[in-house]
Amino acid sequence: MRKKQRQGWASPGEQAEQHYLVQPRALAGGGDIRHVSEFLRASGWRDKSKRGGPLHMESPDRAVPITYDPYVLPVGGWSVRGRADGTNGEWSAHLGTQTPVEIVAGLTDALAQPRFAHAPNVWAPLQEQQWHARSEGQTYTATSPDGTAWMQYRQGPEGTALWWTGAKDTQGNGWTATFTPNIPLHLVQALSAELASPEPVLRPRGRVPLSAQIRTWSVSVSPAQLGAWQQARITAARAAIWARTSTRNASPYTPSGGVRTRR
Structure with a gap:
């Protein structure tokens, strides 16, 4: 693990804390689950967690529950389940405990936002970052170019699409994620975009995995800065809700004296 020193980010008068920027992000370790949960909460999801228990979030329509339990057997981690609808059957995704929260958020953020109109392409973000296929x-x-992360598609015996992704270093650190065949592909694409991103992720001192295949840069970060970055995600989630609500509730504009047609 190679470490470099960067100029501190703290403002004068604030007590900065040592953190590390970590690359590649796929090997950065789990991170703070609030990166996922606070965005969902700001997007209108219900927090159904019990005091002292695992995280349990539920979509506004109750169709998608998300849980995080690092201790559940046989393998702890993130569990996402989707109810069958007119387009897809029931689906689920499981992501291991050490899946970086930034990569988990690729999938969970997409659940809380409208789908793009274009057809999803899981491979496009990987091709853009020169992944080997x-x-x-x-x-x-x-x-991935360094060989530590992968995304795999396999055609099942009945023509079903099986997706598998993950990361692993030479010391055995890492995680895997699996998706059932009916998972909406735009969710897998959103996760692959975060998986392939070359941007480093931030981890506090003592929470950086010991790995010969990661690079780290030491930075000083104030609590206020950490809060501001988290608040930026929350603000983005609330703005998306406001935009969707405004679009649904907006009345067609009619110039003075004109006729409004009801649809």
Whole structure:
């Protein structure tokens, strides 16, 4: 693990705390789950967590529950489940405990936002970052340039699409995530975009995995700065809700004396 020193980010008079910027993000460790939960809460999701228990969030329509429990057997981590609708059958995703929250948020943020109109392409974000792709029979795999992370698609025996992704270093640190065939592809694409992002992620001192395959830069960050960055995500989530609500409630504009047509 190579460490470099960068100029502190703290404002004068604030007590800065040592953090590290970590690359590649796929090997940065789990991180603070509030990165996921606070965005969902600001997007109108219900926090159904019990005191002292695992995180349990529920979508406004109650169709999608999200839980995080690092202690559940046999494998702890994130669980996301979607109810069957007119387009898709019931689906689920499981992401291991050490999946970086920034990558988890790729999927969970997409659940709280409108879908894009274009057809999803899981591979596009990986191709943009020069991931190596190979095809073996019914299996298609893309691997990060440093070989530590992957995204895999396999055609199942009945034509079902099986997705598998994860990261691993030479010391055995890492995580995996699996998705059932019916998962909406725009969610997998949103996760792949965060997985492939070259941007480092921030981790506090003592929460950086010991790995020969990560690079770190030491930075000084004030609590106020950490709060401001989290607040920026919350503000973005609330702004998206406001925009959707305004669009639904807006009445067609009619110039004075004109006729308004009801639709």
